[in-house]
Amino acid sequence: xxxxxxxxxxxxxxxxxxxxxxxxxxxxxxxxxxxxxxxxxxxxxxxxxxxxxxxxxxxxxxxxxxxxxxxxxxxxxxxxxxxxxxxxxxxxxxxxxxxxxxxxxxxxxxxxxxxxxxxxxxxxxxxxxxxxxxxxxxxxxxxxxxxxxxxxxxxxxxxxxxxxxxxxxxxxxxxxxxxxxxxxxxxxxxxxxxxxxxxxxxxxxxxxxxxxxxxxxxxxxxxxxxxxxxxxxxxxxxxxxxxxxxxxxxxxxxxxxxxxxxxxxxxxxxxxxxxxxxxxxxxxxxxxxxxxxxxxx
Numbered sequence: 001x002x003x004x005x006x007x008x009x010x011x012x013x014x015x016x017x018x019x020x021x022x023x024x025x026x027x028x029x030x031x032x033x034x035x036x037x038x039x040x041x042x043x044x045x046x047x048x049x050x051x052x053x054x055x056x057x058x059x060x061x062x063x064x065x066x067x068x069x070x071x072x073x074x075x076x077x078x079x080x081x082x083x084x085x086x087x088x089x090x091x092x093x094x095x096x097x098x099x100x101x102x103x104x105x106x107x108x109x110x111x112x113x114x115x116x117x118x119x120x121x122x123x124x125x126x127x128x129x130x131x132x133x134x135x136x137x138x139x140x141x142x143x144x145x146x147x148x149x150x151x152x153x154x155x156x157x158x159x160x161x162x163x164x165x166x167x168x169x170x171x172x173x174x175x176x177x178x179x180x181x182x183x184x185x186x187x188x189x190x191x192x193x194x195x196x197x198x199x200x201x202x203x204x205x206x207x208x209x210x211x212x213x214x215x216x217x218x219x220x221x222x223x224x225x226x227x228x229x230x231x232x233x234x235x236x237x238x239x240x241x242x243x244x245x246x247x248x249x250x251x252x253x254x255x256x257x258x259x260x261x262x263x264x265x266x267x268x269x270x271x272x273x274x275x276x277x278x279x280x281x282x283x284x285x286x287x288x289x290x291x292x293x294x295x296x297x
Contacts, residue, residue, distance in 0.1 A: 029217045037167045040210040044203040080115045087114040098155040102215045112137040122148045128164035137165045148234045153225035156216040163211025169204045202272045219285040230274040246275040
């Protein structure tokens with residue numbers, strides 16, 4: 001049974017958040033020394049984050065948000081220590097190495113603590129914030145995720161969560177929500193602002209899918225991890241078919257009746273549609289932006 005704190009955390013996270021496919025060995029990946037979050041952020045995520053960073057009130061607001069989220073993180077850490085398994089060189093060392101490896105590739109300043117939580121849902125999450133108490137950030141993966149995905153796929157999923165931390169998504173999405181509160185109360189303008197915030201939350205997920213790709217440096221690994229999570233089974237293994245499915249969706253959506261297309265696009269979601277995520281990942285994998293990051297090392 002989940003504790004009340006775990007349930008509260010889930011609600012908090014809910015409010016916040018191709019070329020040919022050939023496998024490559026983990027040993028062939030390159031560490032992206034000096035890589036900055038701005039290099040892999042989705043354009044909307046990059047633009048709105050930059051806008052907030054340049055705002056005059058940002059410094060004080062960031063300190064206040066960090067303080068409040070730091071308190072939440074203390075409770076989460078205690079809950080995880082009491083009811084989950086903390087990963088270390090002595091406890092599930094192969095998973096500990098996956099975290100270390102992913103953090104090296106993304107050049108993380110601090111390697112987060114990793115916990116395994118017993119759950120029938122394949123999932124991973126993070127508070128996406130470096131606390132003020134000097135303790136490392138927290139990443140959690142569930143037992144079902146470990147059972148469903150192989151080691152490379154798990155490491156890519158860890159990379160996605162590290163992307164949230166490197167981008168400080170909890171901080172900036174919360175800040176954006178607070179800054180836009182007065183506007184959301186206005187007629188006509190409010191719905192547009194709310195839609196923009198929703199699009200930003202989805203763009204943040206695209207940013208972190210890119211971080212997962214930077215960690216795996218093999219689009220097939222990330223697509224395979226997504227496929228298994230979205231299908232709900234490890235028996236779904238044909239990533240080529242899944243990529244084709246995403247292309248079919250894009251073509252059908254483009255040709256759909258405008259009313260149908262608008263209805264689909266207006267749906268409220270905490271994460272992008274699975275096939276959209278794969279399609280966006282494929283585009284970025286084939287972009288000069290991705291090749292400039294990986295090829296510059």
